[in-house]
Amino acid sequence: MISAVRIMFKLICVGQKMPAWVTEGFEEYAKRLPASYRLNLIEIPLRKRTKNADIARLQREEGEQMLSHVISQHHLVTLDGRGNAWSTEQLAQQLIHWQQNYTEVALLVGSPEGLAENCLQRARQSWSLSALTLPHPLVRIIVAEQIYRAWSMIQHHPYHRA
Numbered sequence: 001m002i003s004a005v006r007i008m009f010k011l012i013c014v015g016q017k018m019p020a021w022v023t024e025g026f027e028e029y030a031k032r033l034p035a036s037y038r039l040n041l042i043e044i045p046l047r048k049r050t051k052n053a054d055i056a057r058l059q060r061e062e063g064e065q066m067l068s069h070v071i072s073q074h075h076l077v078t079l080d081g082r083g084n085a086w087s088t089e090q091l092a093q094q095l096i097h098w099q100q101n102y103t104e105v106a107l108l109v110g111s112p113e114g115l116a117e118n119c120l121q122r123a124r125q126s127w128s129l130s131a132l133t134l135p136h137p138l139v140r141i142i143v144a145e146q147i148y149r150a151w152s153m154i155q156h157h158p159y160h161r162a
Contacts, residue, residue, distance in 0.1 A: 007099045008038040010074070011143055012066045013109040015136055016043045022137040029144035037151060039144055042069050046111055055113055063116020066108055075102040076123045079109045079139060083126030092150040094125075109139050 030039040044065045047058035070076055075098060086094060098105050107127075108119050120126070129142055152159035 006036050006038075006103065008040065008104045009147065010040050010042055010069060010104065010106045011109070011140065012042045012044065012069050012106055013136065013140060014044045014062050014066070014111040015046045018137050018140070022140060025141035026144045029141070029148040032148050033151060037147075039147060041140065059111060059113055059116045060118065062111055063119045066110075066116070066119055067122065070106045070122075071104075073102075074104045074106045075125070076106050076108065076119075077125045077127055078115055078120055078123040079107060079129065079143065080115060080120070080126045081128050081131070081133070083128040085128045085131070088146070088149055088153060091146055092153045095147070095150045095154060107143060109136060109143075112136065 026041060030041070033039055044062055047053075047062060049055065049058065108115060108123070110116065110119065129139065129146075134142065149159065151157075
């Protein structure tokens with residue numbers, strides 16, 4: 001078993017006012033994690049998209065706001081379809097690595113158009129949940145569940161029965 005090293009995950013997502021089932025799903029898995037792991041959700045307001053909106057500017061502003069929650073000591077991981085697709089076992093190994101090397105890991109989920117270029121450039125890793133396009137509200141739940149599942153695998157907890 002891994003020692004009780006404290007690590008905090010910041011899941012920084014563009015979008016607010018999620019349906020109750022999204023909030024409940026995220027909170028269910030976040031609260032299952034032990035005190036040595038923290039999973040905090042930070043919501044960035046989605047800028048209003050109108051017919052003539054400058055999407056590149058809006059995306060850049062959202063990216064700047066996301067990065068305002070990240071300090072240089074954070075390990076920055078983007079959630080991006082072009083990133084690395086990890087199995088549960090590989091994610092468990094990532095958790096061990098992160099836990100041994102960082103106190104905070106920031107996970108970024110962008111807008112419907114994706115992440116701003118400045119977020120992609122600053123990231124140390126990129127994680128793809130699926131080759132499928134997933135609805136952003138669902139991504140919050142999947143990330144929380146997968147972190148919990150990987151943690152349970154590391155701890156030989158019965159939740160993960162591989």
